[in-house]
Amino acid sequence: MAQSAPTHDPTPDAELDELVGAFDAFVKAAKRSRARAEPGGAALTSSQVDLLHPLLDCEPGGLGLRELARLVGIAAPTATRMVDGLECRGFVTRARDPEDGRAVRIALTAEGTEVLLERRAQMLARRRAMFDLLTPSERRAAAKVLARLATAFERS
């Protein structure tokens, strides 16, 4: 295999294999790390964090359910169910839209905002702890590589 094309791409297969292997190891390590950090005691699951996130940066009135579902990328009935639970626990409010009797406005409560921000801060702290293990030059290289891989993902 790899009949040594000598011009400008010396070892494509071996390099690809190495990269694929490194990628796999990385994904597995990331999964384990996440599992370690979310042992079940967390107030919010990551799906719930995803659902609440758009509510942080929206108008004070909140968002319609369909709009929220669309932003998060889930089906409307799924959002209904999740909002049910989060409303019960006092993290969001669900109010009839005064201008459109069909619609509903979903908004974060103070407690919901607090819990969400706390959770976000925890995640950030974990990432920082990890990135602090890198040297400055490794950090620069990592930022560059990750950005490059993100665009490659989008195009592939």
Add this chain to the structure above:
Amino acid sequence: MAQSAPTHDPTPDAELDELVGAFDAFVKAAKRSRARAEPGGAALTSSQVDLLHPLLDCEPGGLGLRELARLVGIAAPTATRMVDGLECRGFVTRARDPEDGRAVRIALTAEGTEVLLERRAQMLARRRAMFDLLTPSERRAAAKVLARLATAFERS
């Protein structure tokens, strides 16, 4: 905050923020890419692929259910249910262990092996397509960075 420790780490906060941002973008791109590649038409979900994987490289007799569950990192009843479905579809066999009446041996069928290898090849092809978008030097840098991040994950 950050009272400008001037000695050897010039812009730690800005750099960390950049890295965290790049990491987020990467994770999101990876999620979207995976969603694109697994639109529901796939024969196996990724959990099922994870479950079947250890059966590829085991003794011909197959694995016990508990052993399989342990390798994959799920609870035994979860494995039982998943094996139920995969057995129905002809991807694995479940045979009483002749030497231990309590135990069961789970093994891939020819069809299961084929489907699993095909799925694995698809995933590999997708990754290769992505990695082919990188230049050789970017590939080398990426392999190095991903390996480094994996060890950082394990230690953080």
Add this chain to the structure above:
DNA sequence: TATTGTTATACTCTATAACTATA
């Protein structure tokens, strides 16, 4: 008629607790 949200239903993945059969 079109849109918003909800209910009904179903499937996958996950877990714990209780059970059966065998060692």
Add this chain to the structure above:
DNA sequence: TATAGTTATAGAGTATAACAATA
């Protein structure tokens, strides 16, 4: 009694289809 596996049960997350209320 200890171990292997299963059943019972529960809950989160996901979807589609059918529905009610409103525009």
